[in-house]
Amino acid sequence: MKNILKSMVALLSILVAFTSCNNTSNQNAGALSGSAAEKVYVNPGEHDEFYAFISGGFSGQLSVYGLPSGRLFKVIPVFSQDAEKAYGYNEETKPMLNTSHGFVPWDDSHHPDISQTNGVIDGRWVFINGNNTPRIAKIDLSTFETTEIIEVPNSAGNHSSSFVTENTEYVVAGTRFSVPIPQKDMPIKDYKGNFKGALSFISVDPEHGHMDIKFQLIMPGFDYDLSHPGRGKSHGWFFFSTYNTEEASTLMEVNASQNDKDFIAAVNWKKIEEYVNNGGGTMMAANYAHNVYDESTHTATSTMKKEVLTVNPLDVPGAVYLMPTPKSPHGCDVDPTGEYIVGSGKLSANLTVHSFTKMLAAIENESFAGDAYGIPIIDFEASLAGVVEQPGLGPLHTEFDGKGNAYTTFFISSEVVKWKLGTWEVVDRQPCYYSVGHLMIPGGNSQKPFGKYVVAMNKITKDRYLPTGPEVTQSAQLYDISGDKMELLLDFPTVGEPHYAAGCPADLIKPRSKKLFKLEENNHPYATKNEADTKVVREGKDVHVYMTTIRSHFSPDNIEGIKVGDKVYFHITNLEQDYDVPHGVSMIGANTSELLIMPGQTETFVWEPKQVGVWPFYCTDFCSALHQEMQGYVRVSAANSSTPLRWSLGEDIE
Amino acid sequence: MLIAVLLPLGLFLFPLWKITLEAPQYPTPLGMYIHINDFTDANPHDIKNINIMNHYVGMKYIPEAIPEFKIFPIGIIITTVIGLIIAFKGNYKWFLFWFILMMVLSAAGLYDFYLWEHDYGHDLDPKAIMKFTNPDGSIMGFQPPLFGSKDILNFTAHSYPQLGSLFLGLGIAGSFVAHLIGKKNHKKALRM
Numbered sequence: 001m002k003n004i005l006k007s008m009v010a011l012l013s014i015l016v017a018f019t020s021c022n023n024t025s026n027q028n029a030g031a032l033s034g035s036a037a038e039k040v041y042v043n044p045g046e047h048d049e050f051y052a053f054i055s056g057g058f059s060g061q062l063s064v065y066g067l068p069s070g071r072l073f074k075v076i077p078v079f080s081q082d083a084e085k086a087y088g089y090n091e092e093t094k095p096m097l098n099t100s101h102g103f104v105p106w107d108d109s110h111h112p113d114i115s116q117t118n119g120v121i122d123g124r125w126v127f128i129n130g131n132n133t134p135r136i137a138k139i140d141l142s143t144f145e146t147t148e149i150i151e152v153p154n155s156a157g158n159h160s161s162s163f164v165t166e167n168t169e170y171v172v173a174g175t176r177f178s179v180p181i182p183q184k185d186m187p188i189k190d191y192k193g194n195f196k197g198a199l200s201f202i203s204v205d206p207e208h209g210h211m212d213i214k215f216q217l218i219m220p221g222f223d224y225d226l227s228h229p230g231r232g233k234s235h236g237w238f239f240f241s242t243y244n245t246e247e248a249s250t251l252m253e254v255n256a257s258q259n260d261k262d263f264i265a266a267v268n269w270k271k272i273e274e275y276v277n278n279g280g281g282t283m284m285a286a287n288y289a290h291n292v293y294d295e296s297t298h299t300a301t302s303t304m305k306k307e308v309l310t311v312n313p314l315d316v317p318g319a320v321y322l323m324p325t326p327k328s329p330h331g332c333d334v335d336p337t338g339e340y341i342v343g344s345g346k347l348s349a350n351l352t353v354h355s356f357t358k359m360l361a362a363i364e365n366e367s368f369a370g371d372a373y374g375i376p377i378i379d380f381e382a383s384l385a386g387v388v389e390q391p392g393l394g395p396l397h398t399e400f401d402g403k404g405n406a407y408t409t410f411f412i413s414s415e416v417v418k419w420k421l422g423t424w425e426v427v428d429r430q431p432c433y434y435s436v437g438h439l440m441i442p443g444g445n446s447q448k449p450f451g452k453y454v455v456a457m458n459k460i461t462k463d464r465y466l467p468t469g470p471e472v473t474q475s476a477q478l479y480d481i482s483g484d485k486m487e488l489l490l491d492f493p494t495v496g497e498p499h500y501a502a503g504c505p506a507d508l509i510k511p512r513s514k515k516l517f518k519l520e521e522n523n524h525p526y527a528t529k530n531e532a533d534t535k536v537v538r539e540g541k542d543v544h545v546y547m548t549t550i551r552s553h554f555s556p557d558n559i560e561g562i563k564v565g566d567k568v569y570f571h572i573t574n575l576e577q578d579y580d581v582p583h584g585v586s587m588i589g590a591n592t593s594e595l596l597i598m599p600g601q602t603e604t605f606v607w608e609p610k611q612v613g614v615w616p617f618y619c620t621d622f623c624s625a626l627h628q629e630m631q632g633y634v635r636v637s638a639a640n641s642s643t644p645l646r647w648s649l650g651e652d653i654e
Numbered sequence: 655m656l657i658a659v660l661l662p663l664g665l666f667l668f669p670l671w672k673i674t675l676e677a678p679q680y681p682t683p684l685g686m687y688i689h690i691n692d693f694t695d696a697n698p699h700d701i702k703n704i705n706i707m708n709h710y711v712g713m714k715y716i717p718e719a720i721p722e723f724k725i726f727p728i729g730i731i732i733t734t735v736i737g738l739i740i741a742f743k744g745n746y747k748w749f750l751f752w753f754i755l756m757m758v759l760s761a762a763g764l765y766d767f768y769l770w771e772h773d774y775g776h777d778l779d780p781k782a783i784m785k786f787t788n789p790d791g792s793i794m795g796f797q798p799p800l801f802g803s804k805d806i807l808n809f810t811a812h813s814y815p816q817l818g819s820l821f822l823g824l825g826i827a828g829s830f831v832a833h834l835i836g837k838k839n840h841k842k843a844l845r846m
Contacts, residue, residue, distance in 0.1 A: 551706050577699035578706070579682075625710065626783060 039480060040490045042069040047510070050442045050503050052455060053112045053126050054476065057497025060107045062128050062139060067442070067453055067503060068478055070492030078137045078146045079107030079130040083593035087146075090595055091569070091604040092524075093293070095302035099133050099151050100287045108132045111161060111226075111500040114141075115168040115204070119231050119447035123508030125209050127162040127171045134158030136173050136202055138209055142512045143295065150211045151288035153308055154181045154198040154218075160227040163445065164204070166235045170269065171211065173200040174240050178221035178247075181310075182284065191249040193373075195221035198310075199240060201269055210292065215276045215309045217267060217320070220373045221247050223256070224265070225330055226397075231447050232338035234356040236270035239341050243328035245372070256328065257347060261380065263322040263372070264332050264343050266359060271319045272311055280316070281309045296523040298601050314374045321363060322372055324380040325352050331397035331438075335406065335421055336447050340385055344395035344408060351395050351408060353424070355385035386424040391417045396437055397500075399444030401451025401481055409436040409456060416456055416479065418486060430486045432477060434460040441481070442503030450505060454479045454486070457498035464491055474498055515579040517600030524602035526571035531555040536647045543568045543645075549583035549597065550575040551624040554617070557632030558653055561645030564609055564638060570595075570617075573602040583630070584620030594620045609636040655749055655836075658828025659737030662730055662756075664821025665690040671767070671819065672696065673798050674812040675704065686716070688767075690730060690818065691723045707809075711796055712782025713774060722766060729759060737829070746836025753829040760822065764800070771797050 042048055048066025056063055060080030064073045081088030081097070088097045088105055097103055107130030115125045126139045134152035139145065152158055152173045160174030178195040180186055186194065196218050203214040223244040230237035245262045248255030275281070286308040293300040313320040327345035329352070334341055341354040362368075362382035369379045394412030401407070405427070408417050414435050418428040436456045443449040461475045473493040480487040519529055528534050528546040534555045537544045543566050548555045554572075562568055574583050576599040586594040590607040597603045609615065619630035637643040646653045669687035674696065676683040684704050685696025693716060695701050705715045733756060740748040775797025786794035786807070798804065798811040805811075815823075 576706075578703045 036480075036487065036489045040068040040070065040478065042066070042071070048506060050450070050453070051506050051509055052440065052442070052501050052503040053114070054440075054455075054457070054494055054501040055109050055112050055128060055497075055499045056495050057110070057474070057499050058108050059496030060109050060130070061495065062109060062112055062126070063495040064144065065492070065494075066506070067455070068489060070476070070478060070490050072495070074144055075495050076139055076144055076146065078128055078139065079104075079109055079135065079149075081105045081593075084596065086593045086595045086603060086605070089593035089605070091606065092299045092602075095300040096146060096149055096291045096293060098289045098291055098302035099135065100153070100289060100304070101133060104133045106132075107135060109137075109496075109499075110159060111163065112502040113163050113171070113445060114502045114504055115209075116164055116166055116446055117168070119166040119235070121443050121446050121448070121504045121508065122168075123504055123512070125168075125204075126502060127164060129158050129161035129173060131158050131176075134173065134175070136162045136171055136211065138171075138204075138211060140209070140295075141509050142514050144513070145293070147293040147295065148209065148211055149289075149291045150202060150213070151290070152198075152200050152202075152213070153286040153288040154179070154196075154216055154284075154310075155200060157223075160199075160224040160240050163227055163229055163238075165229045165238070165269070166231050166447075168204045168206070168209075170201045170214065171204055172227055172229070172238055173202060174224035174227050175199070176223050176225060178223065181218060182286075188249050191221060192247040193221070195247070195249075197222055197224050199224060199227075199238075199265075199267065201238075201272075211290075213288075213305075213308055215272060215281055215311050217272065217311050217313055219265065219313060219320070220375070222263070225328075226332050228332055228334045228341075228445065230334055230338050230356065231336070234334065234338035234341075236268060237356070238267045238269050239332050239334060240265040240267065241325065241329040241332035241343060243330075261324040261326050262328050262345075263377070264325045264329060264341060264354065265375075266321045266323060266341075268319045272316050275316045275319070276309060276311065281311045283307050284310045295517070296521055298517070298522065298524045298603065318363070320375050321359070322375055322377045323354050323359065323383050324369070324377060325354075326350065331395070331408075333398040333400075333406075333445075335400050336402050336449060338447075340421055342398045342406065342408070344397060346394055346396060346411070348395070349390050349393065351388035351391055351398075351419075353385045353387065353421075354383045358385060359383040386422075388419050388424045388426065391419060391426050392429070397439060399439055399441045399454065400449050401441055401454075402443075402449040403451055405451075405481075407439060407441065407454055407481070407486075409439050411435050411437065411459070416454065416486065418481070428485050430479060430488055432456050432458055433464050433475070433491070434458060434462060436477075437498075438500040440501040440503055442505065445502070450503075452480070452482050453489075454481050455501055455503070457494070457501065459497070465493065476501075516577060517598060519573075519575065519577055519600040522573065522600055522602060524571075524573070526569075526604065527602040528571070528573045530575070531649070534647070534649075536561075536645055538645055541566055545570045545647075547572045548575050549573070549585070549619065549623075549630075551581070552619075552626030552630045553649065554585070554619070554630065554632045555649040556647035557649050558635075559633070559647045560635040560637075560653055561643045562609060562634055562636050563641060563643075564612060564636060566609060568607045568609065568634075569604055570607065571602060571604045572597055574599050576600070581623060582621050583623050585617060586620050587617040587634070588615050596621060609634075612636055612638055655741040655829060655832035656738075658825045658832055659734060659741050659752070661825030661828060662822045663734060665730055665818040666727070668817035668821065669694070670816060670822075672812075672814055672816050675707075676810045676812070677808050679808075687816065691727050692719075693717075708796070710783045711786065711807075712779030712784075713796055714777065714779075716774075720770070722763075722770075726763065733759065746833050746840055749829050749833035749836055753826060753833060756822075756826045756829065760826065768800050771800065774798075 050067040052065040077087035134155040138148040155175040157176030159176035178197040181196040199217040222242040227240040244256035325343035327348035329343040331344035343352040367379040367382035392410030392413040398408040478490040574597040671688040776795040
């Protein structure tokens, strides 16, 4: 009986202990959620600590957010037309979307990466890949505008892109789908051994950032999924994850998942660069667009390039090796020291980590386990640094905090897992809502991560926000990673599917952000720099209107002598030289978008009037107190009329 | 006396006056420096943007140049030459003469500045987009203050002298000091 009493007392005290534990943890949760709000709250008028550039996925664009607030500042049009900003609609930016397939007004934007100097993010440009019609774009972070797009020939599903090397020597674009190179009419079933995968190294001019394909490495016909640069000790190498080493071409979900191990391809690009610089490689006929936007003329030009230098990996011994990595790896991520290459075998229960040092030793010792089409396969154990055992299900992507920790996303178990480099032990895990894809730590793909926050980008949202019919918002989540344990701070909606993001401290970019374009530096061929020079010029059926805007009028605002069947080019220069005073313009019935013209800029839209009448146009951006009065008329006469061409401002046309 | 005479030449290096306009929409205020021979922007394009603001109430554009920009520099050079002659040849009585001359000319300059400001603020385009009246029914003027701060509609205007004026003022004051010292020394010499 005594014993029973004793054990009763013991049991009670344990229960009490548990209850009080529960109480404290509940209180903690309350306190924590309160501090979470404080951690993401940015006072009105104050600025966020970080910029985050989040890919727009199937929107084709790149959106700019502030962290930790999760506030959206701008959607930069990159691969898709944007009627709001006239991108791809006005005459100046239409060439940006030119390709070898003609004008392609959309793409699937995936992996932004910010330029680097000495392995550290420099905040000059951000690069992003168009996945569908293979292209790489460069966005200038002084204007937050897309200033260059280069098409990638011999590529399809431009997915293992667009990651930069340590000094932005190259932005790298790898093909996800292997294809016949060059393209030709052949049976699909003959894929194996005949299709090839092109890995493109696009050089970046250190001063202007102009891109040029230096060489394409023509690899076996696998699917090249993701890639990352070596850094520090592994600078000069690039790593690509592969799947479908089976080289299947149908029912891929089954047929490309048969091999126990696929590969991470290690490419010594320095060696290939040297080979190419010494005249190596084969120049091959090609056809791809190179589109460059000139900030001084405010105009893009598109040039078709006709050849590309290709390199057969077998011609450069010691340049390419394959590291076996379990189960169709997705992410292929290099830690800040450059020593560890983390392969996220998405069908594997474990994470495989390769050691760069061991890889070099294995190459030295020729610890090979055969070859694939002549490319040496390194013995699995020889390059293996360690395995993170059973951290979760469906690992996809890893980034680093610079303090010896790695953070990996798990799609199937829907969580972020924090683990330690070197000991491979899991130290924390936090759920994601739901099914996270990539994650991003500002500077996480560089030698110097800013390990304060991680942004997880989810593939599924379901019930997390107010519903909006069958199609719900896409979503990202912000975690505080400054402590031992991760803490979920914020959910925020994103534009399109956020595949990947790049972030950096705001101070790197903010001071360089332009406030306006200097009018005296405007070299647009149709620019009008003062009202006295405005005019209307007829050249046959083409009519060029040299128009200006300044608060609060167009000059001219009355135009007569336009005829049905004319093609009227409105070249509009915004004469303002004040911060945040754009003017917009739209013409009734114009089969195009509005223009939104920044101070000092010239843009052009085309109007082909089809009906006789007097047709108004107006300013679309609330520019000033007299914005509503900022309007004008164009008189359109019959095609055979003799109405003289006249224009005016502030007086009646005689 | 020599130093006092040379100090006003600082007007060719530094602005005389500055007018600043603050408003909620201008987190960086608009500003204009008035030099002895020029108007300049405090920040790039400020004068252009002041003109754009002011045209709504019918104010004239701030001119590229005014006649004073030619007269004032000549005036300063002439008075400096006179001052130099006095400094080398004259006695303390002449120092007082130069002091009075400079005081009169400066006052005239300020009055001229006031007249220009008054005209600028009151000679409004009859077709002005927005017309404002004072409580007594008279047409509201937009004259910036000669000295100090003043609220004008949504703007707060500040008008204060700059380094150039300080040099001028120190020069004038210096000549008076030179006069006093000269007088004292003269009396001493007399007593001895």
